[in-house]
Amino acid sequence: MPSDMSDNLFSKTNRDIARTYWIIVGVVIGSLTALNIIDRILVRSRFKAAANNSPHPTRVKNKIGQIWATATAVLREAALPSVRSFTNKNTLLAMFTPLPLGRSVVVFIYMAMVAIMLSINVYTSGYWYYEKIAYRAAWVSVTQIPFVLLISGRLSLFTLLTNIPGERINWLHRWVGRVILVSVLVHMALFWRGWDLSDFLQTELEIMPMVRYGFGGFGVLGWIMFTSIAPVRWYTYELFYLNHLASVGALLWCLYMHVPKSAIYNVWLGIAFVAFDRFLRAALFLYSNIHSSSTSTTKSSYSLHFGHTAEIDILDRKENLTRVVIKDVKMKWRAGQHIYLSIPSLRPFESHPFSISNTYEALPLPGKEYKELGNATATHNGSRDLHLLISSRAGFSKQLHRKCGPADNAPVVLKAFIEGPYGSPPAWNTFETVVLIATSTGVTFTLPILEEIASNPACVRRIHFHWTVRHVSDLKLLTKRLARLGNKARGKGVDVFINIAVTCGTMKTAKDGKFVVGSDDGDSFGAAGSVASKGSEYLLLKTVEKDGTVDEITPVNGEPVASCCAATSPSQAAQAHTRTISTSSSNSSASDEEGAPCCCAAGTGNSCCETVCTCGFSSDDIEFSCGRPLISKMILPPIELAEGETVVACCANRRLMDDVRNYVGRVCDERAVHKGSGAQGVLCWTEGFY
Ligand SMILES: Cc1cc2nc3c(=O)[nH]c(=O)nc-3n(C[C@H](O)[C@H](O)[C@H](O)COP(=O)(O)OP(=O)(O)OC[C@H]3O[C@@H](n4cnc5c(N)ncnc54)[C@H](O)[C@@H]3O)c2cc1C
Structure with a gap:
C-alpha cells in the first residue's frame, strides 16, 4: 500500500x-x-x-x-550536424558516438530543467537540510516516471498527438531514464546522509518498509539502465525486451509501495500510459491478423482466419537475402513504413521490425487481369500482398533464411503474424x-x-x-x-x-565506347544486365585505352575506391579487358529489350572483373558506376x-x-x-x- x-x-x-x-x-x-x-x-x-x-x-x-x-x-x-559514428557495427564503440546536435540540445535543455527543479527554492541550511533536498529529489524523480513511459510506446498518446513514432523518440526515452536515475540517486544519497548523521539509518531500515521498497526501486532502476546500454541491447534483443518489460513492472510496484499517497498519481498515470499503448497495439494486432475468406460465392461459406500465410523464398543466396510475401493483408501503409513480423513456428515469442518493400495500391476488381510492378501478369484474386526483404543476421532472420533449404525450390509456406504499420515518413510526393x-x-x-x-x-x-x-x-x-x-x-x-x-565489381570500356559492368565472381547478369553511358561523372574507375589496348586502371576524381579491381595489376586488367572487348563485341547485336535472353558470357577463371554483360537496359534507364x-x-x-x-x-x-x-x-x-x-x-x- x-x-x-x-x-x-x-x-x-x-x-x-x-x-x-x-x-x-x-x-x-x-x-x-x-x-x-x-x-x-x-x-x-x-x-x-x-x-x-x-x-x-x-x-x-x-x-x-x-x-x-x-x-x-x-x-x-x-x-x-552529427559526429561521424565511430563504427558501423553494433559494438561497444558505437555506444560512445554522441547524439546529433539537435538531439543533444534537447537532452541538455531537459537536464538543465531537472537541475533547476532540484535546486530552486531549496533550503541551504537548517536541521532538515538533507531531508528537504531529498524530498525535492523524490518529487522530481517520481514526476518524470509518467513522462518516460509516455514516450516509450509504439502507439503512445504522444505518438498519436505529435506523429513522432516511438522509434524516433527512443533516444529521449533513454536519456530521461538516465536523468531519473541521477535524481533518484540524489534522493537516496541525501536521505542516507541525513539518517547517518543522526544515527538513524539502521532504525529507518528496520521500521520503515517503504524505505526498503525505495532501495528496491533504485536497484531495479539501476538494472534497467545497465541492461539497456547499447551492447547489452544488441547482444540479445529479445532478452533485453522481456527484461525491460518485467523490470518496468517491478519498478512501478516498488514505487507504488514507496511513494506517499500525494504522489501516487504518478504511478497510476504511468500505468495508464503503458496500458493505453498496449491496448491499442493489441487492437491493431487483432485487426491486422484476423481476416475472412470465402471459397465459394455464397456468403455463408465465409470463414475467419487468424494470422497470414507467408511465402518465404531466397532472393539472393550469396547475399543471404530472403523475401517474405505476406498474403491477404488488409491494412493500409505508406512507403517508408515498417511492420513487426512474427513467425511462431520459427521463434515463438519474437517479433522483428522490417520495412515494407512494396507499396499499398488500390485493389483491382477480383477476377480482373492486372500487372503488378516487377511481377508477371496475374489474375487478381482480391487479396493484397505485403513484401519484405530481409537480410540474414544472427537470429530470427538467419533461421528464416535457413528454412528455405539449400535448393531454389518453391517458396516455403509458414503462418505469420504482423503488427503495424509503424513509422511516420513524410508524404514523399x-x-x-x-x-x-x-x-x-x-x-x-x-x-x-x-x-x-x-x-x-x-x-x-x-x-x-x-x-x-x-x-x-x-x-x-x-x-x-x-x-x-x-x-x-x-x-x-x-x-x-x-x-x-x-x-566490388568494375566498369570497363568496350570498343564501342560504352562502359560495361563486370562481375567480381564469375556470376553473370540476368535479363536485367546493363550498359552505362561513357563519360559518366559518377565513375570512380575507368580503364584507359591507348591504341585499342588497355594500359591501366585509373581512379577518376582521385577518390579512394572500394572496388576489388583497384588491386588488379595492369597486366591482369589488360587481360580482363581484352576478354571484355571480345565478349562485348561478340554480343554487340544483343537486344536491349527488357526480358530478352541474356547475352552475358562468363570469362574464364573466377577472378574479379571477368564476367561481362552488355545486354539489358539502355543507358537512359539506369546508370551504373563503380566504387x-x-x-x-x-x-x-x-x-x-x-x-x-x-x-x-x-x-x-x-x-x-x-x-x-x-x-x-x-x-x-x-x-x-x-x-x-x-x-x-x-x-x-x-x-x-x-
Ligand atoms: C524500423 C526498422 C526497419 C527495418 N527494416 C529491415 C528490412 O527491411 N530488412 C532487413 O533485413 N532488416 C531490417 N531491419 C533490421 C531487422 O529488424 C533486424 O535485422 C532483425 O530484427 C534482426 O533479427 P535477428 O534475430 O535475425 O538478428 P540478431 O543478430 O539477433 O540482431 C541483430 C540486430 O538487430 C536488432 N534487433 C533484433 N531484434 C530486434 C527487434 N525485435 N526489434 C528491433 N531491433 C532488433 C538488435 O539490436 C541487433 O543488434 C529493420 C530495423 C528497424 C528498426
Whole structure:
C-alpha cells in the first residue's frame, strides 16, 4: 500500500514544481501537436496546388509561409550536424558516438530543467537540510516516471498527438531514464546522509518498509539502465525486451509501495500510459491478423482466419537475402513504413521490425487481369500482398533464411503474424525533388518510395535514386523493377535519374565506347544486365585505352575506391579487358529489350572483373558506376536544380547516414536556404536498420 508517511512534509513547493514540470511538458507536446496539424494542412495545400497544375506547388506563396519556411530551415540546419559514428557495427564503440546536435540540445535543455527543479527554492541550511533536498529529489524523480513511459510506446498518446513514432523518440526515452536515475540517486544519497548523521539509518531500515521498497526501486532502476546500454541491447534483443518489460513492472510496484499517497498519481498515470499503448497495439494486432475468406460465392461459406500465410523464398543466396510475401493483408501503409513480423513456428515469442518493400495500391476488381510492378501478369484474386526483404543476421532472420533449404525450390509456406504499420515518413510526393540514397538492403526502404511516386507523382518533378551494392549479382534481382518504375515515373513527366554503384565489381570500356559492368565472381547478369553511358561523372574507375589496348586502371576524381579491381595489376586488367572487348563485341547485336535472353558470357577463371554483360537496359534507364559514389555528387546537383522543396532520404549504415546529414546541413547553410538567396528548403530523412 502507498505510504501515509511524510505526506505533507515540505510538499507544497514540491507539488508546485511537479505541476510546473507537467505544464512545460504539456506546452511542448501541445506545440508538437500544433506542428503536426500545420504539417498536415501544408501537405493538403500542396496536393491541391499540384492538382491545379501549379508549376511549383511546393514553393512558399506568402509572407507567413516565408517566415515558416525560414524558421523550419534554421531549425533543420541546427539539428542536422552529427559526429561521424565511430563504427558501423553494433559494438561497444558505437555506444560512445554522441547524439546529433539537435538531439543533444534537447537532452541538455531537459537536464538543465531537472537541475533547476532540484535546486530552486531549496533550503541551504537548517536541521532538515538533507531531508528537504531529498524530498525535492523524490518529487522530481517520481514526476518524470509518467513522462518516460509516455514516450516509450509504439502507439503512445504522444505518438498519436505529435506523429513522432516511438522509434524516433527512443533516444529521449533513454536519456530521461538516465536523468531519473541521477535524481533518484540524489534522493537516496541525501536521505542516507541525513539518517547517518543522526544515527538513524539502521532504525529507518528496520521500521520503515517503504524505505526498503525505495532501495528496491533504485536497484531495479539501476538494472534497467545497465541492461539497456547499447551492447547489452544488441547482444540479445529479445532478452533485453522481456527484461525491460518485467523490470518496468517491478519498478512501478516498488514505487507504488514507496511513494506517499500525494504522489501516487504518478504511478497510476504511468500505468495508464503503458496500458493505453498496449491496448491499442493489441487492437491493431487483432485487426491486422484476423481476416475472412470465402471459397465459394455464397456468403455463408465465409470463414475467419487468424494470422497470414507467408511465402518465404531466397532472393539472393550469396547475399543471404530472403523475401517474405505476406498474403491477404488488409491494412493500409505508406512507403517508408515498417511492420513487426512474427513467425511462431520459427521463434515463438519474437517479433522483428522490417520495412515494407512494396507499396499499398488500390485493389483491382477480383477476377480482373492486372500487372503488378516487377511481377508477371496475374489474375487478381482480391487479396493484397505485403513484401519484405530481409537480410540474414544472427537470429530470427538467419533461421528464416535457413528454412528455405539449400535448393531454389518453391517458396516455403509458414503462418505469420504482423503488427503495424509503424513509422511516420513524410508524404514523399509533396516534395519537388526527391533524392533517395540506399546501400544494400536499404533499398527496401527507398524502392517503395520510388514506386509510390511513380504511381502518383503529385508535386514531384525530379527523382535521383542512388543504390550502392557490393556485388554485381545483387543487381539482377531488383534492377528490372527499378527500371520499370523509373520509366513509369518518366511517363508521368518526372525527370528520373537512377544510379547503381557497384563497390566490388568494375566498369570497363568496350570498343564501342560504352562502359560495361563486370562481375567480381564469375556470376553473370540476368535479363536485367546493363550498359552505362561513357563519360559518366559518377565513375570512380575507368580503364584507359591507348591504341585499342588497355594500359591501366585509373581512379577518376582521385577518390579512394572500394572496388576489388583497384588491386588488379595492369597486366591482369589488360587481360580482363581484352576478354571484355571480345565478349562485348561478340554480343554487340544483343537486344536491349527488357526480358530478352541474356547475352552475358562468363570469362574464364573466377577472378574479379571477368564476367561481362552488355545486354539489358539502355543507358537512359539506369546508370551504373563503380566504387562508392561521392555524397556531394549524389546530393548537390539535384538540390541546385530544385525549384521547390527537396527531400533527401537515406537508408544506409550509420556512417553514411551521418555523412548525409552533415552534408545536407552544410549545403543548406552555404546556400542560405530560405534566407533571401532563393534557395529552397531541404528535408533530410534517415532510416537505419539497427
Ligand atoms: C524500423 C526498422 C526497419 C527495418 N527494416 C529491415 C528490412 O527491411 N530488412 C532487413 O533485413 N532488416 C531490417 N531491419 C533490421 C531487422 O529488424 C533486424 O535485422 C532483425 O530484427 C534482426 O533479427 P535477428 O534475430 O535475425 O538478428 P540478431 O543478430 O539477433 O540482431 C541483430 C540486430 O538487430 C536488432 N534487433 C533484433 N531484434 C530486434 C527487434 N525485435 N526489434 C528491433 N531491433 C532488433 C538488435 O539490436 C541487433 O543488434 C529493420 C530495423 C528497424 C528498426
